[in-house]
Amino acid sequence: MALLTNLPTDLLRTFIAVVELGGHSKAGAVLGRSQPAISLQIRRLEDLVRSPLLSQEGRAISPTPAGEALLSYAREMMRINDEAVRYFHRAEMSAVLRIGLPTDYAVAFLQNTLTTFRRNHLEVDLEIYCDLSRELHQHLRSDDLDIIVATMPTARMPYLSRAWVEQPIWAAAETLDLPDTRPVPLGAHLEGCDYRSRMIEALDGAERRWRIIYTGPGISGLQNAVLNGFCVTALTHATMLSGMRELREDEGFPKLEPLRIGLFYKHPRLSAAGLQLVSDLVASLESVGSGVQTVTG
Template structure:
């Protein structure tokens, strides 16, 4: 039987750091190694996989197609390795973690994961920041946040750990009566919200008139506006509430385009507590129902 090649986690960790931090020098500063040592590790990894992994364009370093493929495996292999090590080093779990979430995820299933994590790790403090996905991505890039859950404008994005598909649905109060002769009263988050964009695009494509009657940043205010019969909106099944009903295509509400959601973090910059929370979030994603389905990143 042919011997399989082992990919050492220290080489994979270095590869992730070079890609995510944008260079050998920055990766060396975080990992405590010289630039020549980082370059040597990358060459050794390329020898093991028998293909170039990185290419340079000017001062920028990019992954080759093979490097992009390896990056997904590398992140998962290093995450599992670190999870195993943390099992035997629970005393390292401390510090502050800054988490960015869209408002609907802040009140849905991730809330349970975060609460459980805090109960099990009393020395860790969480700071939760809720915002539009585009703002969360910017905060992660500038190191103002450690971990984010956000929508994905493209299928391949930096710092992606997990991706899944979310299907928005039309929601209205059970008692609300809608007339085709009048514009659809819409409730939405602020300009730039992906749910808002999908509602407008769907109604425009169906040539159905609409008007925004409620705008707000928080999910609870939007839910209350729907329950009070003020408007209809797009929600996920996790944020539907008793007293609401799903509006159907035969009522003039076309199916909404699905959303691709991702879990993002910079592995080289995360503390042991942060890496543990990532593992807990991944487990939470994989245990929920059909509304959230992990898909390849």
């Protein structure tokens, strides 16, 4: 029986840092190693997996196809490793964590996870920032946020930890009457919202007239506008309220395109408390029932 190759965690951590921070020098500064030491570790890892892991064009460093494949495994292996270490170093956790969420996730199941985390870790201060996904991605790139949940315009993105599929649904008040002869009254978040674009694309594809009569950044205001019969909108199962009903295709509301949602963070920059919260969020995502389906990132 052939012996299995072990991938040392220090090499995996270095590889993740080089990819996510964009270079050997930046990775070395975070990990406390020289640039030659970082380069040596990458070469050792390439020898172990028998594939080149990084390519460089000018000053830009990016993972090769083999590097992309290893990155997914490496992030998960480091998350489990760090979770085990945190268990034995629980007393050392203290930090401020800046979390970015789309509005609907801030008031749905992730809110419970954050509340529980705060209750169990009084030494950690949480700062929650709600915005459009495109803004959250930018804030993560510029290190203004530590962890984000956001929609994914492409299947593969930097800093991705977990991805899953969310199926938006049409929502209206149970008592709302929608004559076919009138434009559909839409409620939506601000321009740039993925739910907004999916509603418009679906209605245009069905050649059904529409007009936006309510626009606002918050989910509560949108829910109230729907409950009061002022408009219809796209929600998730988690944000449907009593008094609402789902509009069907036979009523002239075509199925909305699903959304790919991701959990993102920069592993080398995250504190022990942040890594614990990531594990809690992953557990929360994996426990969600119908409507959310975990997929590989």
